[in-house]
Amino acid sequence: MLKFREALEIILKHTNILGKEKVFITDALNKVLAEDILADRDNPPADNSGMDGFAVRYEDIKGASEDNPKVLKIVGEAKAGGDSVKIGKGEACYIYTGGLIPEGADTVVQKELTKVEGDKVYIYKELKKGANVRRQGEDYKKGEVLIKKGKKIRPAEMGVLASVNKASVYVYQSPKVCILTTGDEIVDVGESITSPSQVRTSNTYSIYGQVLEAGGIPIIGGFVKDNPKDIEEKLLNARNSDILITSGGVSMGKYDLVRDFVQKVLDVEIVFWKVAQKPGKPVVFGVWGENKEKLFFGLPGNPVASMVVFENFVKPVIRKMRGEEKVFNPIIKAKLKTNYKRKKAERLEFVRVYVEYKDGEFLATPFGKQGSNILTGMVYANGLALIEVGEYEKKEGDEVEVIIFDKDFLDRTDFS
Ligand code: AMP
Ligand code: MG
Secondary structure (H helix, E strand, O other), rough: OOHHHHHHHHHOOOOOOEEEEEEEEEHHHOOOOOOOOOOOOOOOOOOOOOOOOOEEEEEHHHHOOOOOOEEEEEEEEOOOOOOOEOOOOOOEEEEOOOOOOEEOOOOOEHHHOOOOEOOEEEOOOOOOOOOOOEEEOOOEEEEEEEEOOOEEHHHHHHHHHHHHOOOEEEEEEEEEEEEEOOOEEEEEOOOOOOOOOEEEEOOOHHHHHHHHHHOOOEEEEEEEEEOOHHHHHHHHHHOOOEEEEOOOOOOOOOOOOHHHHHHHHOEEEEEOOOOOOOOOOOOOOEEOOOOOOOEEEOOOHHHHHHHHHHHHHHHHHHHHOOOOOOOOOEEEEEEEEOOEEOOOOEEEEEEEEEEEOOOEEEEEEEEOOOOOOOOHHHHHOOOEEEEEEOEEEEOOOOOEEEEEEOOOOOOOOOOO
8 A cells, every 4th residue: 555655745746836826915924925026226225314313424523422522503304204404514413213314414323412402412422433324225225136936925024025015916826625525424514413324514614724724725615415416516616626625435335436436527537545544544636637737635534534634635735836835744753641552553643642842842642532533632632643654552751753733833832
């Protein structure tokens, strides 16, 4: 059976970055730049003041001290957004933060080092020539690349976009992900349940959230009964999407029709079926579309399997399609807080764990019930500990690798 890491490599080999689209700056957060951002002018655009005080000529304040203040004549005012002014020998002018340095001036003395009497200002300290002056172009020069293509847009990048007058910007498109939920037993939220054999869908909405979290655009393509006519009809809903995800119907059962019908209806070419992993063994991966640029994932119906396969296989795909450079969830090393044992060791297992940071190390506690149908284990967990092929047992205190799927975990952990 195909190994997990081989499967991941195959999937990413078939994944291409999508085309560009132009978005308003206010819609650009978390998107990835598809163009370099250049400075439209120098910043600062001209020499200006970093302080409130007086603009002076260095020559005129040389030797100033508490006992020997220099006296200058106040001839004007330079405020942020004001016109540029001029001073001559023996003269000073009021200046405020952001005010243009007057012609003739080269230094700003902060207000605290001065005293005003009528139209005279006393300067009590010699400063270095150029003190408190923000130089033209000291941040950046016109034409300089300020943000490179491929960078993910955070609030800081939004600010820079605005400062260089980019009201809209090219970013990579986000993949449209069609979610088709299969199963005769499946009932949507809000529908009434009349029999104990019916199952309220969780997968539709956990997948929906995972698509959003990865930066994709989820589209609920419908609920499909396990019969040919229904499958054929609803599969057509996926035609305009970049990724088709089906939930359920990929195992060995008589009613697992998904694999056959995606081939028949959407001309999906199946690349692999089944991966040596637990949970999520029956996953199907395929490619379709004119140039086989669209992807198909048949996720297993078991709720944990669905989520785990999505984290490991689909999230990196969505991130890559939307131009992100880092596509994988972070992996950390943690110490197990309890023993973990299993009877078979043929598959790579993802164990739901809760990771915490204590006294300089990560500690991972496995959830008590690891069944792939037990979704509350995913509510408890923030990570998936890897138990490798051939490993039957891990002891308390052993180190394990943990994939962190809770995106706030590393940001919000107190590492002090
Ligand atoms: P399947 O992969 O279709 O054989 O389904 C495997 C198990 O997952 C069955 O017990 C299903 O009832 C359950 N299941 C399938 N789809 C969903 C869903 N959308 N939400 C919750 N459980 C599901
Ligand atoms: Mg089913």
